[in-house]
Amino acid sequence: MPKQHTVAPFSVFSLGAFFLSQLVFPVHAAALMGFEDSAMLMTEIGRYNQEWMLNYSPALGQAIGVEQMRMSGKGEHATTITGINYTGLIKRWNLPSAQANIWFNGSVGEAKGQYDGFAYTPSVQFDMESTRLYFLAKARMIRAPGMNYDTAAVQSGFSFYEAGFDETQPWFVIEAKTMRNNDPGLQVTPALRLINKNYFLEFGVTNPWQGEGFAPRLNAMFVF
Amino acid sequence: MKKLLITLMLTVMAPAAFAVTTLKAEVNGMVCAFCAKGIEKKLKALPEGQAAFVDLKSRVVAFQLKDGQTLTDETFNKVIQDAGYSVTKVERVSQTVAEIQAQLAKSGKEGGK
Numbered sequence: 001m002p003k004q005h006t007v008a009p010f011s012v013f014s015l016g017a018f019f020l021s022q023l024v025f026p027v028h029a030a031a032l033m034g035f036e037d038s039a040m041l042m043t044e045i046g047r048y049n050q051e052w053m054l055n056y057s058p059a060l061g062q063a064i065g066v067e068q069m070r071m072s073g074k075g076e077h078a079t080t081i082t083g084i085n086y087t088g089l090i091k092r093w094n095l096p097s098a099q100a101n102i103w104f105n106g107s108v109g110e111a112k113g114q115y116d117g118f119a120y121t122p123s124v125q126f127d128m129e130s131t132r133l134y135f136l137a138k139a140r141m142i143r144a145p146g147m148n149y150d151t152a153a154v155q156s157g158f159s160f161y162e163a164g165f166d167e168t169q170p171w172f173v174i175e176a177k178t179m180r181n182n183d184p185g186l187q188v189t190p191a192l193r194l195i196n197k198n199y200f201l202e203f204g205v206t207n208p209w210q211g212e213g214f215a216p217r218l219n220a221m222f223v224f
Numbered sequence: 225m226k227k228l229l230i231t232l233m234l235t236v237m238a239p240a241a242f243a244v245t246t247l248k249a250e251v252n253g254m255v256c257a258f259c260a261k262g263i264e265k266k267l268k269a270l271p272e273g274q275a276a277f278v279d280l281k282s283r284v285v286a287f288q289l290k291d292g293q294t295l296t297d298e299t300f301n302k303v304i305q306d307a308g309y310s311v312t313k314v315e316r317v318s319q320t321v322a323e324i325q326a327q328l329a330k331s332g333k334e335g336g337k
Binding site: 034035036038060061089092093094095096097098099129130131162163164165166167169195196197198199200221223 | 252253254255256257258259260261262263264265266277278279280281283306307308309310312
């Protein structure tokens with residue numbers, strides 16, 4: 001059993017508080033599902049984590065799909081979790097020029113690789129966004145027998161300018177994320193995000209930002 | 225005299241027959257095009273529609289009806305609400321969607337302009 005190492009949650013909360021303190025009003029979009037009767041494809045390709053999910057939303061606030069995620073801890077072989085995923089909108093606040101959401105998301109499935117067996121990944125996400133500012137906080141359990149890759153993350157960002165509905169809007173976003181048994185324990189990823197009505201693309205680089213540890217990361221979402 | 229009466233009747237009726245009706249809503253919660261795409265897609269799927277327009281900055285959703293078509297405010301509201309947003313005000317205006325767009329662009333309220 002590899003030695004577990006964790007980053008104190010305090011550092012994540014401190015970063016979150018710092019980002020919040022820098023914002024007049026927190027901001028933009030990380031919808032975990034499309035609109036009613038739509039399908040959404042999401043993917044993350046990075047050095048530390050690869051993941052894709054395809055879900056279908058039969059009704060507002062509900063989506064079901066399939067998810068596959070692959071990750072490896074410090075000094076470990078990779079583990080792949082394949083499962084059925086559910087996303088639920090717990091609460092939404094629609095404000096005049098902003099929106100806030102609380103989401104539940106989770107998969108149940110099978111882990112294979114370094115760890116094998118029944119896997120589950122429940123998570124809770126809170127996000128607030130306007131057309132110019134964005135904040136997100138997320139906690140996720142990623143468990144299988146003998147495996148604990150629990151994560152906590154905060155993201156914050158701003159758009160360079162307000163865009164029309166048919167235009168592409170560029171954002172600068174920075175994420176701080178901890179994952180148990182991963183190296184580095186605190187992953188910081190500054191990223192450029194492009195949002196269009198048809199796609200959501202984000203390209204960032206996770207620390208360390210040079211040498212052998214150079215770790216580019218791509219996130220993409222498409223809704224059909 | 226008969227021709228005069230017909231001409232008068234046509235003159236009176238013509239503006240009504242070709243009047244533009246656009247439903248215009250003020251919407252809360254629209255902050256990103258990727259998330260609000262559902263509104264446009266659902267409105268464009270309605271057979272009564274001539275054109276649809278979503279603007280994030282002014283928080284406006286406009287839906288121009290085809291000539292002779294009708295749509296209740298409730299149906300219009302439901303499309304927006306089912307996409308996850310809140311309608312705070314709906315009005316019927318005689319402007320086309322293009323005219324509303326131009327007006328917003330002129331007043332500097334349309335996003336990206």
